[in-house]
Amino acid sequence: MPRLPQAGIVGKPNVGKSTFFSAATLVDVKIAPYPFTTIDSNRGIGYVRVPCVCKELGVKDNPRNSMCIDGNRFIPVELIDVAGLVPDAWKGRGLGNRFLDELRRADVLIHIVDASGSTDFEGRPVKPGDHDPLEDVKFLEREIDMWFYNIVKRGWRHISRVTSPDLASHIAEKLSGLGVKREHVELALKHSDLSRKKIHTWNDDDILTFVSELRKLSKPMIIAANKADLEEAKYNISRMQKELKDYIVVPVSAEAELALRKAAKANYIKYLPGDSDFKMLNIDKLTKRQIRALEYIRGRVLKVWGSTGVQRVINEAFLNVLGMIVVFPVEDENKFTDHKGNVLPDALLVPSNTKPRDLAYMIHTDLGKGFIAALDVRTKMRIPSNEPLQHRTVVKIYARK
Ligand SMILES: Nc1nc2c(ncn2[C@@H]2O[C@H](COP(=O)(O)OP(=O)(O)OP(=O)(O)O)[C@@H](O)[C@H]2O)c(=O)[nH]1
Numbered sequence: 001m002p003r004l005p006q007a008g009i010v011g012k013p014n015v016g017k018s019t020f021f022s023a024a025t026l027v028d029v030k031i032a033p034y035p036f037t038t039i040d041s042n043r044g045i046g047y048v049r050v051p052c053v054c055k056e057l058g059v060k061d062n063p064r065n066s067m068c069i070d071g072n073r074f075i076p077v078e079l080i081d082v083a084g085l086v087p088d089a090w091k092g093r094g095l096g097n098r099f100l101d102e103l104r105r106a107d108v109l110i111h112i113v114d115a116s117g118s119t120d121f122e123g124r125p126v127k128p129g130d131h132d133p134l135e136d137v138k139f140l141e142r143e144i145d146m147w148f149y150n151i152v153k154r155g156w157r158h159i160s161r162v163t164s165p166d167l168a169s170h171i172a173e174k175l176s177g178l179g180v181k182r183e184h185v186e187l188a189l190k191h192s193d194l195s196r197k198k199i200h201t202w203n204d205d206d207i208l209t210f211v212s213e214l215r216k217l218s219k220p221m222i223i224a225a226n227k228a229d230l231e232e233a234k235y236n237i238s239r240m241q242k243e244l245k246d247y248i249v250v251p252v253s254a255e256a257e258l259a260l261r262k263a264a265k266a267n268y269i270k271y272l273p274g275d276s277d278f279k280m281l282n283i284d285k286l287t288k289r290q291i292r293a294l295e296y297i298r299g300r301v302l303k304v305w306g307s308t309g310v311q312r313v314i315n316e317a318f319l320n321v322l323g324m325i326v327v328f329p330v331e332d333e334n335k336f337t338d339h340k341g342n343v344l345p346d347a348l349l350v351p352s353n354t355k356p357r358d359l360a361y362m363i364h365t366d367l368g369k370g371f372i373a374a375l376d377v378r379t380k381m382r383i384p385s386n387e388p389l390q391h392r393t394v395v396k397i398y399a400r401k
């Protein structure tokens, strides 16, 4: 099975990174209203939510790699919560940016921004509305660019010596530890207009332009406009959505999501991540204060924004920014089971350009080697081998033993 796709949760200190992480993973971590609460990174499992195919197929499933709750499939992804970044972290300020190395393998970055503008550049509390969150986006881009720059610069002696016609492969190989792929390098060279300039003649500005393009391609980012429950956030969120044209900006209240998930876990409410509302269950067990807090969340977050935004961010990060799809491989095309009789056992999150044979290889090398054909289980039609799979396909792979 392929490794879980990863998202890194990044941003300046005190914006709600750990709150977001905890709300998404239910891992208990330290959350506090001052900067640098998190020092060592936290890793946990979050989930992409998609409508399961079980209802449509009229079966009761027993998932193995994922969960199915009320017809919703929750597919695991890895989330990494890191320490806050301050301006010039790349020069060693704050906690420096050594911990960014934890994000080397991240496929996508979730940038948590304090949309209420109640924290300054260093994450110190200020009057809500006093800081412009748009500035935080520019600053973070630069810090990550500098992180890339430093890594590239360290390997530059080797990289700049490459004379082979296949420059992109060589650079990609040198940067593979950063999750950089050959196609990223090719596109970055093209976008930065450096394809024709001999690499040993690149100056520092050229390298910076190149790494910035590379960063956008290999660590694409989504913006979680957090603290959307605060009044001051509204104006900033509409500005961000209008001005940050390169990004998806999702209004989020990580604090609301954490409260709802804890209440659901304690059986006080019925609520699934991503839902637009909740139902109170054991109302007599709740204190007046708890009921007021839940009503506050309903009024200030769910009714205003449609959800707490946490699930939406995760879904958008993987399904939209990375453009991944979910497929349901089965071995028995009539019962929709694996060879042990588990119904719809796996929901796999795979790149959207995955073709039937690629999927076979992802499941098992032998299945890939022996690949003959793939069947769309719903229509019982053969899936053309040169066409990418579609989102939510139930697929059976035929292979030579
Ligand atoms: N109003 C509001 N406050 C929030 C929200 N999310 C987090 N907070 C508060 O923001 C403060 C910082 O939260 P953390 O999750 O510790 O922030 P962090 O970004 O991990 O901070 P560092 O680890 O120090 O970088 C805490 O007081 C949280 O309760 C939110 O959605 N709304």
Ligand SMILES: [Mg+2]
Pocket: 017, 018, 019, 030, 037, 038, 082, 083
């Ligand atoms: Mg933290």
